[in-house]
Amino acid sequence: MNKEAYNAFLLLRSDKNIEFNNIKDSIIDFKEYLETLCSNVCPKGLKDNFIYQWVFTHEVDKPRDYNNYCKANLFAAKSSLKRVISKIETDGMNEVCNEMLTNFICDLRPYIYQFDKNQDYKWLILNTNIHPSNFYNELSKNIFWNGKPGIHGGEKIVLASSAPFIVRQSIEYKIKRILGIDYLLVNNKPDIRTTERCFNTLEKNRRFYRTKDFDFQVIKQIHSWTNYYIHGGYRPEPWRIETAINYLDNLFFSGNTSNDAYITSYAGVEIFEDDLINLRENTEKSLKEGLTGDVKIKWIRVPEVAMIKR
Helix, strand or coil: CECHHHHHHHHHHHCCCCCHHHCHHHHHHHHHHHHHHHHHHCCCCCCHHHHHHHHCCCCCCCHHHHHHHHHHHHHHHHHHHHHHHHHHHHHCCCHHHHHHHHHHHHHCHHHHHCCCCCECCCCCCCCCCCCCCHHHHHHHHHHHHHCCCCCCHHHHHHHHHCHHHHHHHHHHHHHHHHHCEEEEEECCEECCCHHHHHHHHHHHCHHHCEECCCCHHHHHHHHHHCHHHHHHCCCCCHHHHHHHHHHHCCCCCCEECCCCCCEECCCCEEEEHHHHHHHHHHHHHHHHCCCCCCEEEEECCCCCCEEECC
């Protein structure tokens, strides 16, 4: 039996405050095991779009689909763990990272078992996908009053597992700001389908937008994927949420525009200056399409995009 998962788990659980140097070799052994397994499963590798398609999905019914689902998650986990190790080496280890790495290893069991029955997971009996519910209540109070978790370590772990909430909200805010709107009212009430309308509007007008190594369709997929955790009460597998956060970095990219004209906080999305008027007209038309009654769009002063000259 292969023991990489068990050996890493044992060290992580031996001391929640363990230094990374004391477990680094074991975590790297597990990473190298994943790399070897991925090479055996798919020697030619997988395209990024294939990985995103299956990692950010919920329902898988057909055996072939489940096989693709497992492959994509293994490849995503392999890449994610490499970034996680680099991050911890730079910033240091803490109890939240310990819990995340523990869950990372435990949550991979069904995906690994699909292709390797020799990885020893017999030791994994209990469900690690749970938190005491009282932590959520205390956390909400401490965040409201203090803007941060309380002194109990459990609140930090709960907050970390709640990242899909922030991811979802960040996407919703960002796509509205890219379109240049603050909110949409129908008969003086917020339109609950505003986010859906925003994604549809971006798709219809995508010829106007230049994006930095990301696809709005994948952003939409990530947004939809968060529903499973927000409304289902589940903790996301660590490599999935880390993959989502990593992908969103380009949406929120700050830096030079593609033509190096200037530095901006909104360099992830560019439009040509002379397209702005037409784009706004198309945006308004698309957002209002199919709506009846009194429809109001609250515009912001300028959209959160980089405006460049042709």
